[in-house]
Amino acid sequence: QLGSEGxxxxxxxxxxxxxxPTTTGPLGQQNSIYYVLETPFVFLTEAQADKxxxxxxxxxxxxxxxxxxxxxxxxxxxxxxxxxxxxRPIKAPADLKGLKMRTQQNQLHIKYFSxxxxxxxxxxxxxxxxxxxTKVVDGQENPFSLIATNKFYEQQKFVAKTDHVYSxxxxxxxxxxxxxxxxxxxxxxxxxxxxxxxxxRERGRLLQEEYIAEIAKKSEVYKLSESEKxxxxxxxxxxxxxxxxxxxAAYEDLLNEVLQAAK
Numbered sequence: 001q002l003g004s005e006g007x008x009x010x011x012x013x014x015x016x017x018x019x020x021p022t023t024t025g026p027l028g029q030q031n032s033i034y035y036v037l038e039t040p041f042v043f044l045t046e047a048q049a050d051k052x053x054x055x056x057x058x059x060x061x062x063x064x065x066x067x068x069x070x071x072x073x074x075x076x077x078x079x080x081x082x083x084x085x086x087x088r089p090i091k092a093p094a095d096l097k098g099l100k101m102r103t104q105q106n107q108l109h110i111k112y113f114s115x116x117x118x119x120x121x122x123x124x125x126x127x128x129x130x131x132x133x134t135k136v137v138d139g140q141e142n143p144f145s146l147i148a149t150n151k152f153y154e155q156q157k158f159v160a161k162t163d164h165v166y167s168x169x170x171x172x173x174x175x176x177x178x179x180x181x182x183x184x185x186x187x188x189x190x191x192x193x194x195x196x197x198x199x200x201r202e203r204g205r206l207l208q209e210e211y212i213a214e215i216a217k218k219s220e221v222y223k224l225s226e227s228e229k230x231x232x233x234x235x236x237x238x239x240x241x242x243x244x245x246x247x248x249a250a251y252e253d254l255l256n257e258v259l260q261a262a263k
Contacts, residue, residue, distance in 0.1 A: 005026045009022055009070075014174075018173060018174055019174075022169065024038055024061075028106070031065060032248065033064050036254050037258075039165075039240065040236040041233040042166070044163075048262040051262065055261060060254060060257075062075075062170060069175045070175060073173060073189070075169065076197055077166070077168055078143045078146065078168075078169055078204075079208065081163070082159060084142075084152060085099055085139025085158050086155065086157050087139070087158070088158065091160070091228055093117070097117035098119065099138045100118070100119045100121050101113050101119065101121065101139050103141070104125075108242075110122065111239045111242050116235055121136070128140050140152060144212055147215055153217075154218055158219060160224060161224055162229065164236075240255075
């Protein structure tokens with residue numbers, strides 16, 4: 001364990017590590033465009049995410065930290081985030097009212113869950129399991145892969161497949177290290193990471209049903225209908241408005257580009 005995700009990004013920028021797949025949450029503090037990818041329901045399907053992030057709009061995110069010492073190579077993924085809790089099934093936004101929900105230290109997620117009526121509680125990822133076990137929080141939200149591999153379902157009775165945020169994983173290399181490598185090594189690293197993106201995504205998606213089956217042994221898994229998901233999407237409108245005001249034109253312009261490219 002090298003530290004929190006934000007600390008690990010800092011180590012990469014300092015050249016202490018070479019390569020890092022990271023979620024976009026901690027990157028927004030350095031460039032607000034990354035909050036676009038943290039916005040609820042910016043992607044509705046994996047196909048939309050693939051199309052946008054592998055295209056020219058995705059390239060803008062990969063270049064967003066070059067001035068901060070990071071070179072983006074490709075997008076991997078953790079998948080869509082889902083909601084778990086120990087109190088009641090979640091089928092509508094109102095079902096979250098009063099629940100203490102662990103969130104990332106991410107103001108956009110905190111705003112969204114507050115709007116849903118929950119009580120957002122930012123905690124480090126490493127604290128989630130114990131916080132669920134000791135009832136510090138009622139629930140949390142993460143992709144099925146992380147819910148399964150970290151055994152969060154052992155402490156949760158209910159899981160709702162809300163798909164409310166797509167968790168993209170850009171892979172960055174330290175510019176300090178990159179600039180020292182000869183051109184053939186740079187090409188090898190870039191091509192390898194880019195080619196691996198398809199395998200990484202496909203494998204995660206193939207494993208999803210296995211993760212769900214494992215979780216379902218201990219928790220009740222509910223897959224929201226399209227109309228039920230739409231209610232959660234409608235409830236994100238205040239978070240969109242808040243983010244546009246909070247993060248300014250760079251955020252709003254790129255958000256519009258992403259939404260247009262996803263069509």
